[in-house]
Amino acid sequence: MTPEELDQIAETERTEQAQFTERVNVCVAAGCLSCQSQGVKDALAQEVERRGTKGHCQIKGVGCMGLCSEGPLVSTSTGVLYKKVEADDSPALLDSLSGEPLSRLVCPTDVPFFQRQKKIVLENSGVIDPERIEDYIAANGYTALIKVLTEMSAREVIDEVTKSGLRGRGGAGYPTGLKWSTVSKSVGTQKYVICNADEGDPGAFMDRSVLESDPHRVLEGMLIAGYAVGASEAYIYVRAEYPLAIRRLRNAIRQAERVGLLGANICGTRFSFRIDLRLGAGAFVCGEETALIASVEGKRGTPRPRPPYPAMEGLFGQPTLINNVETFANIAPIIRNGGEWYAKIGTEKSKGTKVFALAGCVENTGLVEVPMGISLREMVFEIGGGIPGGRKFKAAQTGGPSGGCLPPECLDMPVDYESLAKAGSIMGSGGLIVMDESSCMVDVAKFFMDFCMTESCGKCIPCRVGTYQMHRILSAIAGMTATQQDLKMLEELCDLLKHTSLCGLGQSAPNPVVSTLRSFGDEYRAHIEEHKCPAGVCGEQHVGEPV
Amino acid sequence: MASYVAKPTAPNQDKRWKLVDATIRRQGAQARGLIETLHTVQEAFGYLDEQALRYVAMSLRVPLSRAYGVATFYHFFTLKPAGEHTCVICMGTACYIKGAPQLLDAVERDLGIKPGETTADKKVSLLTARCLGSCGLAPAVVYDQEVAGKVSTAAVRDHLKKWTHA
Numbered sequence: 001m002t003p004e005e006l007d008q009i010a011e012t013e014r015t016e017q018a019q020f021t022e023r024v025n026v027c028v029a030a031g032c033l034s035c036q037s038q039g040v041k042d043a044l045a046q047e048v049e050r051r052g053t054k055g056h057c058q059i060k061g062v063g064c065m066g067l068c069s070e071g072p073l074v075s076t077s078t079g080v081l082y083k084k085v086e087a088d089d090s091p092a093l094l095d096s097l098s099g100e101p102l103s104r105l106v107c108p109t110d111v112p113f114f115q116r117q118k119k120i121v122l123e124n125s126g127v128i129d130p131e132r133i134e135d136y137i138a139a140n141g142y143t144a145l146i147k148v149l150t151e152m153s154a155r156e157v158i159d160e161v162t163k164s165g166l167r168g169r170g171g172a173g174y175p176t177g178l179k180w181s182t183v184s185k186s187v188g189t190q191k192y193v194i195c196n197a198d199e200g201d202p203g204a205f206m207d208r209s210v211l212e213s214d215p216h217r218v219l220e221g222m223l224i225a226g227y228a229v230g231a232s233e234a235y236i237y238v239r240a241e242y243p244l245a246i247r248r249l250r251n252a253i254r255q256a257e258r259v260g261l262l263g264a265n266i267c268g269t270r271f272s273f274r275i276d277l278r279l280g281a282g283a284f285v286c287g288e289e290t291a292l293i294a295s296v297e298g299k300r301g302t303p304r305p306r307p308p309y310p311a312m313e314g315l316f317g318q319p320t321l322i323n324n325v326e327t328f329a330n331i332a333p334i335i336r337n338g339g340e341w342y343a344k345i346g347t348e349k350s351k352g353t354k355v356f357a358l359a360g361c362v363e364n365t366g367l368v369e370v371p372m373g374i375s376l377r378e379m380v381f382e383i384g385g386g387i388p389g390g391r392k393f394k395a396a397q398t399g400g401p402s403g404g405c406l407p408p409e410c411l412d413m414p415v416d417y418e419s420l421a422k423a424g425s426i427m428g429s430g431g432l433i434v435m436d437e438s439s440c441m442v443d444v445a446k447f448f449m450d451f452c453m454t455e456s457c458g459k460c461i462p463c464r465v466g467t468y469q470m471h472r473i474l475s476a477i478a479g480m481t482a483t484q485q486d487l488k489m490l491e492e493l494c495d496l497l498k499h500t501s502l503c504g505l506g507q508s509a510p511n512p513v514v515s516t517l518r519s520f521g522d523e524y525r526a527h528i529e530e531h532k533c534p535a536g537v538c539g540e541q542h543v544g545e546p547v
Numbered sequence: 548m549a550s551y552v553a554k555p556t557a558p559n560q561d562k563r564w565k566l567v568d569a570t571i572r573r574q575g576a577q578a579r580g581l582i583e584t585l586h587t588v589q590e591a592f593g594y595l596d597e598q599a600l601r602y603v604a605m606s607l608r609v610p611l612s613r614a615y616g617v618a619t620f621y622h623f624f625t626l627k628p629a630g631e632h633t634c635v636i637c638m639g640t641a642c643y644i645k646g647a648p649q650l651l652d653a654v655e656r657d658l659g660i661k662p663g664e665t666t667a668d669k670k671v672s673l674l675t676a677r678c679l680g681s682c683g684l685a686p687a688v689v690y691d692q693e694v695a696g697k698v699s700t701a702a703v704r705d706h707l708k709k710w711t712h713a
Contacts, residue, residue, distance in 0.1 A: 030680060030681060030694075031681060031683050031684065033694075034681055034684060034687070034693075034694035034695070034696055035684075035696065068681075068682075068683030068684065069683045069684070071683075071684075199680070200677065200678075201678070202638070202639035202640045202641075202643075202677055202678035203639050203640035203641050203678060203682050204678070204680075204682075205678075205680030205681070205682060208680045209680075240586065240623050241623070241676070241677075241679070241680075242680065278582070278583070279582070279583070279586050280621075280623075281582060281585075281586070281621030281622070281623035281624060282621050282622035282623035282677070283620065283621050283622065284677065295582065296579075297579050298578055298579040298580055298581035298582050298583070298617070299581075299613075299617065300616055300617055300620040301620065301621070316579075357682060359640075359641035359682035359683060359685060360640070360641050360644055360645070360682075360685075361644065361645070365641075365682065365683040365685075366683050397640065400640070431640070431682075433640045433641055433644070433682075435644055438644075439644050444644070447640070447643055448640075451677070457620075
């Protein structure tokens, strides 16, 4: 593969696409697929076949368009977005391509949900066919890789990423440029790149969507990372629970190998790179980098103390770069447009955009990409469209079981790494779950503690025993049998786990409790002193030992 | 002196062991391929029994205890065969606050089993998931690989009735 050959593929694909005067894009990402969007796509294709317009009307399966709650979503070349489309609608839909839009199915796109977004990571989602490399190349895909291989030194690539101010999108927000630089300086016989696609947080599905909608973008990011740090082998650690993402990744890797963008001597340079998949097997703790490495090595996913950090001693004892899916997906645009361009977006310390999975008690649920620093209020009430049923906003939960609940007082806070940390939560991987007054905060804290208790790997005692004890106290509070003494013990345990656990799972497990105790202490007291659940969720059935 | 250990022969004539052998070969019969190999076994046979674990452990030259340790550490692996149908209820945060506990409660009562168990007639297995990533469709339930969104208690009951009375 030479730069000219890449241009050639892009040119051929663009000419081919230009032949189609009409185009219908059907979302075939997981959300819409579970609303039978494949049936819609097949019906449309059949109808086109029947009409004999196959030569100029293209039916294309594309990635996620964001508004998952209104699926299946279909967009047309006339610029109209349709929602809740059924297979029977296909004739009418095709008719509308040369006439008036089909008003009963139109999904307005001039609303904040679409207007307030800024798409960098998701720019190809919903536009290109995730199963065809040609489509990705026609959308300027792999040009960043070619640029890196032919014009830039490894040092320059790292400088560009550093300049962009990109921080790890997995949750902790470690500066990506710094991480790359550390790995590139480490000495080892073989270096590795690992893509963390073990999206374990309940309520988060950004990585899955990126993998399903634009897998080549992630591969390109990994290739550039490999070149920058001097690695030649890479693994994508992906959840076995995401069969579609796995299938599309396998397909993407095969296609890239076929055209010579993966393998030996890429672009005629000395750079060789191989990417392999490793399937996770359902362990939340494997999102922690040392546990993930153990799992890639075929062992139980238990973490180990750091240092040494994986950048020094990682997979098979060699220097290893681990980044999250979304981090890798940001790399290609940064190289294409320059680090300075990226650094202009966002806030002073949190650059760029962040993809959020908006879910829970909110009108518009789905996937959104917004610039860092947008306020929580804008996220929930403008983009999210507010709370359905006229109920009141109670809390927004970010960061999954390691995060916290943000009360209404935090609504005007900017969403960036520092502000969220100050409010007692974390950015996390990007799940944002909105809760209304029908949710009980004690119950929510108990839910997350149950999660951490079950997911604790059992290696260190503070986490293994501490989460169990905390869960027991929370169950007692929810069951109206707790005393003030229990509450005091709960607070002590929060502190203990935070400071003495081995890895992030145990250290952050108290976060949901700490943040709800701080903002919703009244609810805890109502359960203990008045034996009442203000939200009417808890009651007798919660009494007893945890499962 | 390097000692050559002969590769163990498959437990029986079942053709599916060929798939397992292919994975073992691809991993260079090394311990690092343990999880990948177990994935293949589970995909081919549906679950991991003692015979399979012994065979994989011997082929990759790891102690049986390690194979068993890995198989029981990860939720995705199961040591028991599943029922004819499986019903997975998502217990992710979004589903939880939108009523998944009530769904689970209803199903538990209807079938008389807890998550992870199979009905006595081997018809239905009940499982829970950490998060399906279909949060936009909460609460979500997977009936035999097919995801259904915005499920009501009545809907899940009806669906299960079709299975148990079939």
